[in-house]
Amino acid sequence: MAKAVVRGSxxxxxxxxxxxxxxxxAAGDSYVVPGSKAxxxxxxxxxxxxxxxxxxxxxxxxxxxxxxxxxxxxxHSLAGCIECHVSYEAESTPxxxxxEGQFCETCHNFAAVGVNCFGCHATVPALTDREAAAEVASRxxxxxxxxxxxxxxxxxxxxxxxGGEGR
Amino acid sequence: MSMNNSSEKIDxxxxxxxxxxxxxxxxxxxxxVVLHTMAGxxxxxxxxxxxxxxxxxxDTAKCADGCDACVKACDxxxxxxxxxxxxxxxxxKWDQQVAKWIRKVKLQDNATGHLTNLPLMCxxxxxxxxxxxxxxxxSFKRADGIVMVDRHTCIGCRYCMMxxxxxxxxxIHEVVAEKLTRAPRGKGCVESCNLCVHRRDxxxxxxxxVDACAAEGHNAILFGDLKDPESPLSKALGALPSRQxxxxxxxxxxxxxxxx
Numbered sequence: 134m135a136k137a138v139v140r141g142s143x144x145x146x147x148x149x150x151x152x153x154x155x156x157x158x159a160a161g162d163s164y165v166v167p168g169s170k171a172x173x174x175x176x177x178x179x180x181x182x183x184x185x186x187x188x189x190x191x192x193x194x195x196x197x198x199x200x201x202x203x204x205x206x207x208x209h210s211l212a213g214c215i216e217c218h219v220s221y222e223a224e225s226t227p228x229x230x231x232x233e234g235q236f237c238e239t240c241h242n243f244a245a246v247g248v249n250c251f252g253c254h255a256t257v258p259a260l261t262d263r264e265a266a267a268e269v270a271s272r273x274x275x276x277x278x279x280x281x282x283x284x285x286x287x288x289x290x291x292x293x294x295x296g297g298e299g300r
Numbered sequence: 301m302s303m304n305n306s307s308e309k310i311d312x313x314x315x316x317x318x319x320x321x322x323x324x325x326x327x328x329x330x331x332x333v334v335l336h337t338m339a340g341x342x343x344x345x346x347x348x349x350x351x352x353x354x355x356x357x358x359d360t361a362k363c364a365d366g367c368d369a370c371v372k373a374c375d376x377x378x379x380x381x382x383x384x385x386x387x388x389x390x391x392x393k394w395d396q397q398v399a400k401w402i403r404k405v406k407l408q409d410n411a412t413g414h415l416t417n418l419p420l421m422c423x424x425x426x427x428x429x430x431x432x433x434x435x436x437x438x439s440f441k442r443a444d445g446i447v448m449v450d451r452h453t454c455i456g457c458r459y460c461m462m463x464x465x466x467x468x469x470x471x472i473h474e475v476v477a478e479k480l481t482r483a484p485r486g487k488g489c490v491e492s493c494n495l496c497v498h499r500r501d502x503x504x505x506x507x508x509x510v511d512a513c514a515a516e517g518h519n520a521i522l523f524g525d526l527k528d529p530e531s532p533l534s535k536a537l538g539a540l541p542s543r544q545x546x547x548x549x550x551x552x553x554x555x556x557x558x559x560x
Contacts, residue, residue, distance in 0.1 A: 203347065203501040204346070205502065212481050253484040255481045
């Protein structure tokens with residue numbers, strides 16, 4: 134009986150591992166929304182692989198730095214995520230990042246992970262950021278986020294993330 | 301309200317001993333680290349320090365009856381006017397529940413009939429009772445003297461609201477649909493005036509209420525650094541007689557009033 138339980142749990146761990154691998158693979162195409170500033174950039178504020186696994190910890194660390202120490206100059210703010218990943222409808226009206234089909238919602242939905250940030254935080258950029266981002270979005274051909282590989286210039290020289298499996 | 305002074309008295313000696321011990325420990329841990337204040341604008345890149353203490357002086361003689369420019373400006377700046385009354389709720393109940401950071405208070409001397417107007421907000425105490433009672437550490441005092449709530453750790457128990465002698469804190473009872481990037485807000489947390497903390501961190505020199513009062517031509521509120529003897533605030537405090545509200549509680553408030 135106990136053996137069966139152990140075997141069962143080992144199998145399920147294996148399945149979860151396989152699922153994680155497939156998530157990473159599926160997300161290789163990226164959920165970055167066309168028309169957002171992010172779509173025109175080589176990679177996020179950190180290498181994409183790192184951000185996929187660790188963005189929540191990056192944001193959580195920054196939130197404490199900001200609330201308690203008043204540091205607002207770094208690139209790791211949630212406001213920064215939103216400013217870059219938001220897309221725009223006609224007349225530069227921003228689409229909330231947590232609405233259906235948008236960056237945060239799509240990936241979190243795929244991974245079946247809830248996102249609580251937007252119970253309190255704004256889902257569209259502040260007006261001044263908004264104007265700046267709309268300007269960027271309007272100026273270029275809007276393709277999908279280019280796939281990031283180890284040969285992408287911005288990531289060259291960085292070691293691939295290891296040891297983060299099963300997070 | 302009567303009070304037993306001997307039992308209520310805060311043991312300052314014990315507090316300063318703990319402070320000195322902690323300070324010594326910090327120096328021992330990080331020798332050679334030199335703290336310096338940041339000068340100029342741009343978003344802050346270094347942690348706030350206790351080299352400054354933000355405070356205000358409110359001249360009640362200049363605060364006009366019927367004027368609520370500071371309250372309106374605060375509502376705009378901090379998104380308080382984005383709160384929406386739930387359907388079917390009465391006006392009176394909503395007025396009790398809606399979050400307000402500044403309240404206009406009118407005092408009357410019954411003997412003479414003299415009226416005094418003043419805006420009352422978080423007094424940013426040096427020894428804040430709201431911080432003492434918070435069970436999660438969400439209510440805290442920043443190094444630069446701003447008393448605020450970390451909503452990430454606030455569980456909405458509202459002990460701080462009970463503890464505050466100034467009735468300065470509000471609870472968010474309802475879901476907030478629209479939020480501002482500079483002032484996040486959600487159901488279930490307590491909040492209060494934070495001296496426009498986003499302006500502090502971006503190196504601006506005033507608060508929304510100060511700007512609004514000046515725009516109305518009243519100039520009743522002065523904002524600045526209490527620790528800088530050369531700041532206009534410190535000079536005004538030296539020149540004008542001023543008081544803390546409930547000075548008897550020995551909280552050493554950062555907001556002072558003259559003419560009360």
